[in-house]
Amino acid sequence: EDAFTVLAPTNDAVLRFYEKKGVTSIEDLGYEYARTLVTYHVINDSIDREDFVKSGELPGRTLSGDALKVSFGNEGGDKSVYINKEAHVSELAIRTANGRIYVLDDVLSPAVETIYARLSDKGNYKIFCEALEKTAWSDSLSVVNSVLEGPLGMRVELRKYFTVFAVSDAVFAQEGITSFSALAAKVGALTDDYELPNNELNRFIAYHIMDGEHTLESLRTFSKPFDRETWEYRKMLNTRATNDLILISENGLNNGVKFIEEQADEIVKNGYIQPIDGYLPVKTDFEPIPVIFDFCDYPEVSSYIAAKGKGQLYQQVSRDDDDTYTALTKFIGRQEIVPQVSSYKIEMGPSGTLASDWSYLSYCTKGANTSGNWTKLMNNDALVVNIGYNGTLDLTIPPILAGKYRITLYYAYDPSMKFIGERGEGSQAGLTNFRLDSKRLAGGDNKRIYDGKTGDVQDCFNTPLTSNLSGEETAFEFTTTASHTLNVVVVDPAASSHNKFRMYFDYILFEPVIE
Structure with a gap:
């Protein structure tokens, strides 16, 4: 009802x-x-x-x-x-x-203005707004909807959201910047080709823009793996400047710039405006820190769940007693299985899957009465994968700082999957191969993810992807700070022969190895 x-x-x-x-x-x-x-x-x-x-x-x-x-x-x-x-x-x-x-006692003013329109109307962000215009980022920050087009006329229209770290004229003045030309000179823009991504002014403005909706609380929230409770608060923020990151910690942004709290969380039609109190130049000389890649943490997935979700809320415990699932794929033309968000690319295994209650790719949030240890799920959710024997899933991992890392997969288990852990009914314990940028991981080949997992309650586990069966570790090295492609290939025959086969992927932890 x-x-x-x-x-x-x-x-x-x-x-x-x-x-x-x-x-x-x-x-x-x-x-x-x-x-x-x-x-x-x-x-x-x-x-x-x-x-x-x-x-x-x-x-x-x-x-x-x-x-x-x-x-x-x-x-x-x-x-x-x-x-x-x-x-x-x-x-x-x-x-x-x-x-x-x-x-x-008051009427709410509807969010009809975009980020760029609101900043322009304020009158005290003239330098920042002129920079947005000259770099053409004003066009992006005026977008409200995006459209994903697919085969046979498929169109998925979703809301588009951004978060902007806005700098007022008064804040720029503290740095001696009193005009647009002064800002361009300050950041070292040598030409006026401001719309080019490699232009220093364009890079500076993009560094102040994040995809997605980020409240001050969410920016400051640091989710810890369930077995790493002693971690200090710090994380890297992904910006629209290609491969440029911001460190957020108790000391603010890049250890200095703070949010203006009384002005924070200004809601507009396509996101949030978060004013900051200082000049925030692009910084690249960071020491590697632990990084968490959540399989479901994409702005596009958030928008899709808000628009098409089965009554659930993104990254929140389901308000239903039971776990809630939203399919992220659809049959197009009764022959092609297509993700409804561009975050995921899948290719079904040649043998397909048996008809079951599980979609090929689903977003799952735990229910209000979820039993067992699903309380350990990061952000209360998991990506459910059911793509058949030799099915493949590709995902883009946001930029990670160059360095060597120990890599661990965190995943969830449901008692109805007991046959997988028992290697029964044709299963090989969730046998899966993992690759990063087409390179093998020391512990990522023929990984029996669910081996021995036969409990009677929902649970969460982890397994190393950089250690072999003997426990010998070979750290994975990222030679540059860049985004990466994770390739997952399911090689368990039961993925095509059993109607209860699926896997729950929660997140991947990248821990720096200091030599």
Whole structure:
């Protein structure tokens, strides 16, 4: 049954909003804006009080496809709940037959502006905006939707999101930068071919842009492997500048630049604006640090789940008791199996798979009542792979700093897969080959991932990809800081002969080896 959460402004709030807009009725706003305004106040899910008052993004998108963020005023408690730092919530979780109503003392301003439009309107980001225009990044930051095209006319339209580390004119002035030309000179742009990716100004601006939606909380969150609890807080952020990374730690960005917290998390139609308090030049001389590659951590997957997901929320525990699965592939023309996101490339094994409940590629989030040790899943999710004997899966791993690494695969297990761990019913324990950039891994050939995994509860495990069966380790070396291609080939015959065969991939850990 359909269930909704309605954020209902009071009559006084609506009248104040009309006055602010210079109109006297909703008709005066125009059909498109009025529709956006209404859909921005309705969430296609019933959110109870307990989930609503958790700080951060609400667990559900509005009918307009936007995220809303809950925060608290200085008073604290339920009386100081705000949405988007704009609308005070005066009554919470009024029950109705088909959902909940939350009463607002203010109307929410719908996110109709893009990142570039909002920054331009502010007036105090003139240098940054001119740099966006001259480098053509203003065009990218004006995009709201992207389209993935495939065979036989396949089209998948998804929302496009960015996060921008915005630098105001006042912050630039602290560095002696008072004009666009001064910025171009400061970064060492020797020519005015600013639209070229290798131009230093283009690289500088791209260094301030990330794909995807990143709140301040998510940027500061550092997920640790379940067997590495003592790690300190630090991680690398991937930017739109090819192979250029930002170190974020307790000392800020690149050990100095901080977020302006009172201005953080400004929501716009295509992402977040995160103002920073300092000049952030491109930095390349980092020492290698541990890197986690999550099989599902792609902005495109996030957008797909928000638009097409089976009621689940990206990287959050399913609100259903059971685990929730969303297929990431479709039959096109009844003959071709095509991923619906460009993050994954698959080729089915020649023998295919048996009909089963498992799609060829699925996004899984653990259920509210998930048993066993699935609580150890990174970001509450896993990629479910079911591509048949000799099926292949290719994924792009974001840039990793040059150096030698110990590589470990983390994965999940369900009791219905016990036959795999027992090497029964034609299975070879999940036999799989792993390659990085077409190079073999010391422990990645004929890897029996699930060997001996026969428990009666859901669980999470890990296995080294750079150690052989004798435990001898051969670190894998990345000679340059760059993105990489992970190639996975399933060579377990049961992948084509058993209707319960599948594998759950969680993440890969890359740990620097200091010699």
